[in-house]
Each structure stands twice: as C-alpha cells, then as structure tokens.
Amino acid sequence: MSKPTPDVYEQGKGMDAHNQAMREIRSRKEASYDPHEPTRVWLDEDNTPDGVKSSLTIILNTGGCRWARAGGCTMCGYVAESVDGGSVSHEALMDQIDVCLAHEDENADEPAALIKIYTSGSFLDEREVSAESRRAIADTFADRDRMVVESLPDFVDREKIADFTQHGLDTDVAIGLETATDRVRHDCVNKYFDFADFEAACAEAAAADEDAGADAEAGIKAYLLMKPPFLTEAEAVDDMISSIERCAAVEGCHTVSMNPCNVQRYTMVDDLYFEDGYRPPWLWSVAHVLTETADTDAIVVSDPVGHGSDRGPHNCQECDDLVQKAIKDFDLRQDPTVFEQVSCECELTWETVIERERSFNQPLTR
C-alpha cells in the first residue's frame, strides 16, 4: 500500500494547529514507565463472530504511538502511558507478555479463548513491534482461538496477519477508525488517515482470510469514537449511526466497537472540559445508536469507560448504572429490546439536548 506515514502526512494548517496544541498539552505530563511491565492487563468476556468468549486484554507498552509524539489525537491520553521517547526492546516486550500470562494464570480458571493486544499505537508497525516480537507473540498464543491486535490501517497486510492465522488463530485487526466521516476524523479527532485507507485494510484482511482457507478466519474490528470534541450531541449520534452503517457495509469488517469519548488527562478534550467546552456523550445516545443500528450486518458493541462520572459518558447519575448494564447486555446478545426496559426522567432532558444543542451553545448540560 502506498499509504502516507504519519510523518509525511503531518500537513495542512488544521492538523499543524492540532498537533502543536497537543504537543504542548502532552508536555505537561511528567512520568515514565517501566518497559518490562505492560500498561494494563485484565480478564473479561467478549462477543465475537463465534459467540461470547472469555478474553485476556493486554495493553502492551511499546513506546507509544508515533502519531501522538507528533501531537496526535485530540481525545487520546494513552501516549502519556508509554515509555519516554524510546522504543521497547524485544526482550522487554516478551517480559511484558510473561507478566500478562502470570496474571491470567493467577486469576482465570483456564486460558482465555480470546487474546486482545492493544499498544496505544500499531502492533503491526514494525518500528513499534518488530517482526521478531510479533512472531514470538503469535507463537505464544498459538493454542488460543482468537487474537485481536490493534493497528492503524497503513500497517495492515496479509503477510503480517498470516503470522497469526498460520497457527489456526482467528485473527482480527482492531482499527481505531473513530468515524467513517473523513472530515470529522481529520478536524475533530486529528487522525490522519481516510476511510479509503480503512477500506483498503479491510481488503487486506479479506485477502488474508482467503489465504488462510478453512484453518482460520481474518477480519477487521472497527473502533469508533462517539462524540469527539466540537460536535454536538445530535451530530455525534448521526455521525455514529452513519459510521456504523458504512463500516458494516465494508467486506472484511465484521465487528464495530462504538465507544463514547471520555475525558482523559493531558488531552485537548481535557482542556475543553476544564473550560466548560466539552461534555462526554449521554448513555442514552449510546443506547439510541445501538438501537438504530441493530439491523446492520455486523456485530455492534460498546464499552463505555468511566460511565456515570463527569469525565465519562453519563446521564443523570440516577440511571447511569442501569443503562450501562443494558449496553453490556446488548453487547453480548445484540437485542435492542433491552433498552425498552430502562427509562428515566432524564430522557426528556436528553431529547431536549438532541433537539436544541448547537455547536455555539454546547455543552447544554454538565
């Protein structure tokens, strides 16, 4: 693929401005992390094309996102969790994997069927995770059912996916598409690729799927961001509905994870939030989008982080836990009628916000 790299793509005055601002914001953070420890690891359950599976989620510390070092996405604080400046050696990465296996060993009855590896960057970018490390990690988890690895679309190609599928592992590449709307991805999120790049990555995954034959499946899991900065609640909802529909229509993309934005420290979103210029989305918006897109030909899930807090997606505090529970139920069963079973007086407020919020009066509520 002749995809532009982040380095050459850093052009255009809007992007320059976003990057300049984000570099300044991130520079306020003073911390560094041990390259021999993963950023985070946890056990959970996930809905996959083969049903609900136990999962081990690993956030590898790989030296962080290259794009974030240039400035990066307006809502993303993960770069701050990466190792200062440098890259992480093969040995250190494998130490991190050992820590994760030990965690699983201690806390789960049996090995998780699904392994999900995120890096706050691109697992398939060889400047971040070398081919040697990638293959070693594929070997480590060869006995599992399914792998998810995170990558920008540029780095998705059939040979890299084959490193996993050759072990019979069903393999998904998780792509932080954020939105199918290029304008929103560029101007609100400050992410540099186009929807066409995502489509190309899906085509690569589809080809890898074909190459793998009956032994394994390969596909794309699209990650969407509900309500980047500068959008109103209604615009954010519309953007998600159309994005889910467009992703589901792309061959090779079988799952969409639509996640409400939360306010992370050392981000532009945090600066906006601090100055009363941003509110995370309503959980009603999440429920609404999931209901509206329940008929699309893809698994659509959502995992609201920090629900019910001011910095996370929230309704009125009274109903946050209940709606969150309904969303989690929907994730596993894909049945939108679950949302008919939750109601709250604050739905009227949400409807009023949807109707009346404009970008020149937002946010209408806290």
Next chain:
Amino acid sequence: MTDYFEVHERDGAARVGELRLSSPLTTPALVDDVLEDAGSLWSGDRERPAGDDSQLTVLPHRAFPGGTPAEVQESFAVDAPDVDYPSVAVVSSETVAPQGTDAYALSDVQSAMGHGAALVEAVVDVREAIPTDTALLFSGVATPRNVALLAYAGVDLFDGTAAAVKGTEGRYLTTDEAYFLEDLDELPCSCPACQQPREEFTRADCAEHNVSALESELAIVRRRIRDGRLRDYVEGQARHDQWLTAAMRELDDQWGYLEERTPILRDARIDAATADTIRRVEIQRFADRVTTRYRNRFRNPLVLVPCSAAKPYSESQSHRQFHDAIQWRAHLVSMTSPIGVVPQELETTYPAQHYDTVVTGRWSEDEKQFVSEVLGRYLERNEYPEIIAHVPDEGYRDIVERVEERLALDVTYTVADHPTDDESLANLSSALSGELKYSKREREHNTVRAIADYLLGDGAGDDLFANIQTTSRYPKIQVRDPDDTQLATMVPQYGTLSFTLAGARRWLESDAPTKRVEIDGFVPHGSVLAPGVVDADEDIRVGDEVVVEGPKAFAVGRAEMFGREMAESTRGIACEIRHVEET
C-alpha cells in the same frame, strides 16, 4: 454592513433594538422561532444557505467552545460569506473579528457563565470587536434570573434553550431562584403552564413555565431599557445570584466600555439603594467632572450643606431656610451620598437632580470615603477665603473633619443640633456677617459657565462665555452675546445647555473641546441617520450637544449615539437636529 438590526434605545451597554425581519422583533428577545442554523462545518460541508428575511440565518460555522487552543482557533477560522439576508456569524471571544453580519453568536458562551469576570471579559471582548450596530446572541444560557444582567452587559439576543433544558431537569426557574420542582408544594407563578394541579405539573410543563418566565423577564428588561432604568433594576435583581452581582461589579471596572455607552443625561430617576450605586458611571462621571472640569468662580466663602430629598435642592424646605440665612453671601455646595459634592450651579445637572437615595442617616464607610475623597479633590482645586460647614453630625461632619485634617484647612462649624434649627441658622448667618452679596448677574453668568465647564471641559465656561449677557429666569437662563444674539439656553430638566447656531459657531471658534459630527453633502432636518455620518469625535456621548457639519449644512443638535457608534453604524439615528442652515 448591518441591514437587519437597528438600535432604537440605549441604556448604558444595554439596548432596545429591532431585528428587522419580515415580522420585526424587538430586542432583547428570544429568537428561537426565527433562528435558522445553517450548520457546523466541524460535522460536514455546508451549502451556502438560501436564507430569507423571515428568519435570522446562522451562517455555516466552526464554533470554538471554551478551552479551544488559540492555534486551533486561528487555523480553523471561517470567514462568513457575504449574504444579503439577515445573518449571524459564530465567533469566539478570543478570536472575534467583524464578519459583516447583522448579528454574532458567541461560541464559548457556556464558559462565560457562572463567573462574573469571565462573563464580563467575554462580552466586552466581543462587543468591542464587532460593530456597535450589530446584535450579540447568547444561545443556551438565558434564565429568568440571569437575563437582566446579560442584557445589561450588552447582549441582545437569547433563546429559551437553557430554560427549557433546566425545566426537563426538574428545576423550576424564577427571577430569584432555580427551585427543585420536587420541593415546591405550590407553584409560585400564574403563567398558563402553572394553571393546573400541582400533582399534574410535569417536567415538560416546568420547561414551558421556565420559558414563559424568561419571556416575562425580558419584557421587564425592555421596559427598563426604554425607561433608562435597567441599572437600578439590576442592582436589585443581581442580588439573587452571587455571580451576577460579581458580574455587575466587574463591569463597573470596565470604565472604558461602560462610560462610552452611558448617556450624559436621562429623563429618569437614579435609585441609590445599594452600595453599588456609588460605582455607577453616572455617579463617578459627575464626581470626576466636578473635580476636574468645574471651577468655582465666586469669591465668597464656601458653605457646605447637607443634601435634601427634594430636587433640585434649592426648592427644598431645608435649603430655602439655608438660603434665607446665607442670602447670596456664600457659594453653596451640597454634600451627598452617593453623588459627592454638588456646587449650586450644577444642582439641576444630571444626575444631581435625578437621584433618590435611601434616607436613614446611617453612612457606610464606603460612602464616607467616597464623599470625603470627592470633597478633598474639590477643595484642592477650588480655593475659598473661608469654609463654613453647616452640616449635621451623622456622617457629614465626620467627612468634613477628615478633609479638614488631611488638607490642613480651617473649617467653621455652625450646626448646633440640627441644620435647620434656629440656633444653627443663626450661627450660619452670623458666620457670614460682613460678607457682600453677589449679584443675580454674577450668579447666572457663573451658572452657565459652570455648566459649560461640566459639559465641555476644563475652562470651557471662560472660553465660551467670557463676554455674555443672560436673560430670562433661572433655571431657564438664556445666554446672549453683547449684541443680544442668543447663543444658548439652559435646559432645566438636565442642567445642560442647548446651543443656537451662533452659539455653535462660537463654540467651534473657542478653545473649548468641540464635539463634531461630520456629515455627507445633505441638509439634515429632524435627525441625522448613521449612514450620513462621515466621522464623529470619539468623546461624544449620548445626550451630548453636538455641532454637525457637512459640505452643505451647518447644524447643532443632540447626540443619540456615542461618537464611535455614529461613525461605524450603518443604521439608526445618530443625532437629532435642533437648528440647521444651508451653507
């Protein structure tokens, strides 16, 4: 170019305006029904909206909410297209620039709420950047409680959005509170939405009530602006929320912004009922002019007396008694809170004749400090052969003694118990024994000269009226030159001067600072509209006497706009013409 908005009435930074749509709307007002949003460019590309004059179209925009980094605002800035229908540009308080639209919406409006200083900074930054004859829209923030202050600060357009949203949240809004609906056993309102049993009153009804309460409050605000009495209202209304009071006080510190917009006279009362009244532009300006422009021209002793409730003072019972004792043998200066000191020549001058204070005889330390400060400055500028303080104990004497000590003066006190008791009046009279009376002529000449000082600048009375005669009876003194040509007339309602054409010429020829309005080649009759104004002096204030000159006319009249507003407005009456001649 503002085609669809016109300011009709001004009261400080607040205005009653007209949104000139096919169905005109009087502002400050809610614009929900007429606002058409062409949409945000953050979420999509936008067609140039068709627009029409039945609605106010918000042009495609990229709104920058509070906290948007400066470089992002600069690089994503949008220029409003040039359209020929009523339009609004969305601007941020940090990067606002004129866009040629009729109105401007503030994008970071939520960040300006709840903090007095932040609100004032945002309003002043935007208002000073956009043309004065354009409307300012604050969307999503107005409530019955805050809208008077917002209008007072200079916001023209609002919507019912915040009131409606808060209603859905179960907050019942009144001009004084945001009650929790669940706490209300009865609904303290009689609007249509509230005409139903309490237990049937829903949050949707609450939203309806809130918007209705907001509309009522806006009607009061419009009435208050027309009456020139919004400040008096806000001093009370703002007390219902601390940040609103803070905003009012912060705005008082924006002297340049507020003074430029405050008229020099009003046909309205000033209520001096709070400690904030002392900081009003009208009060501060009077004190400033009395101590920097006015000069005492009498050579007689000074008698300081307490003010009276009746205005002008000379018509009050007490002052008549003082006068009987003094008999034009002294220069009379009244001490008063919150005005400071009022020399007898300026007793009719706004706001000396127009304020009404709360009479208890209790002086706050702020009042004492203010009046002693003004009296001190006054006495530093004006020398008297003798100073007699005919003042009672409460407050007044304390103030005089402070100044006496600070300036090392020697003051004679003549009040025994009460200023109008026989003993005190006898003391006053005898303190002046041997002093000569000044003539009616001297009195009247000094009065019109003092008013000229006050209105036009230090020394203006002598520059303009060195050689005059006066006719007619005080307070309607006519000023004439030695050849009996009338130059000016004293206006008793405001204590100002209105000039004749001859007077205007003399003014221009004198060294006194002039207030000139330069117009195009036409002969104005009745009024001069803003488009006809080529330029205007920046120190012109609403109510000022102005000389109007153009290639074809010479005229004199009264300013209806402040100077910069005349020069930059494209609509509205700039000044009313009193006399004109073709040239």
